[in-house]
Amino acid sequence: MSSLLxxxxxxxxxxxxxxxxxxxxLPENALADMAAEPETRVVVIRSRRALASGASLRLVAGTDIDTDQLLGYLGHTLQDAADAPAGTTVLLAVEPDDAPEREGAEWLDLRASGDALSARDADLLTESMALVNWHAGYAFCPKCGADTRNDHSGWARRCDNGHELFPRTDPAVIVLVLDDADRLLLGSNALWENNRYSLLAGFVEAGESFEQAVIREVEEESGITVTDPRYLGSQPWPFPRSLMVGFEARVASGTDPAALRPDGEEILDLRWFTRDQLRDQNSGLLLPGRTSIARALIESWLAADGGSTLDDRTEDLYPVAR
Ligand SMILES: [Zn+2]
Structure with a gap:
């Protein structure tokens, strides 16, 4: 058995x-007041993608943004960068899909390109997508049905009957399931192309701990009983509002790793992989993209024996889809 990851x-x-x-x-009119400051910069979103230049966000001056399109206050930057000194106020704006196209505009998708962004841009765009997706679902108050409006600079919505709403996050566990031979369990989802495999994962249910969710989800999706869930890290996944919580867990003693039972609905196939099988350049396996916590967990397990990870090879040798 390998050492703990x-x-x-x-x-x-x-x-x-x-x-x-x-x-x-919190101040009244904070968004409009901040946008009027000449140093303020804005992340611009259209059709769930961000205005960009290559692998960097293209921040726009606050004074060049229609105030009706302002959605939220993201914070101030911590480090000096070529396009904004440390301490720059950054806002979020959403353009309508049919707004006139900007000169030389490129549009970046966080899920596809998040790993290539700087820490500042990844932080800004992850926060932006979480807010954009939340606001899109709460135009009406779930308590009384009245219209809601933006409050607290994008961090709340409020209706005229005094109900206040705040952005919510749905936790989901994702699990490196390992057996006594230190093999990794991966599943192929019904919604994916053939030969794409990833870790087992699922939402935490009401009234459940992370650890209980790990044991229940693995049992539901694979028929395998695991024990000793151990937390490894977490990552927001704002598509639309998940927080992925990564664990490793071991097959429980007395459980036969060969007794795999895919649920047949969500998971169509399950396989145990050795590290060498995942490293095999001719396997044709499709694995999770580089922005995902699933990919990071798999890489962490691969690195634990001191051998190569997937990153050591070029993409064309190993068809890892982004
Ligand atoms: Zn209400």
């Missing part, structure tokens, strides 16, 4: 480049 640090969407500065959200 190290905790995951620097997950692509968990890096910090912003101080969210809660107190700055």
């Amino acid at each position: 190290r905790s995951l640090t620097d997950l692509p969407l968990s890096r910090t480049g912003i101080n969210r500065n809660y107190a700055a959200r």
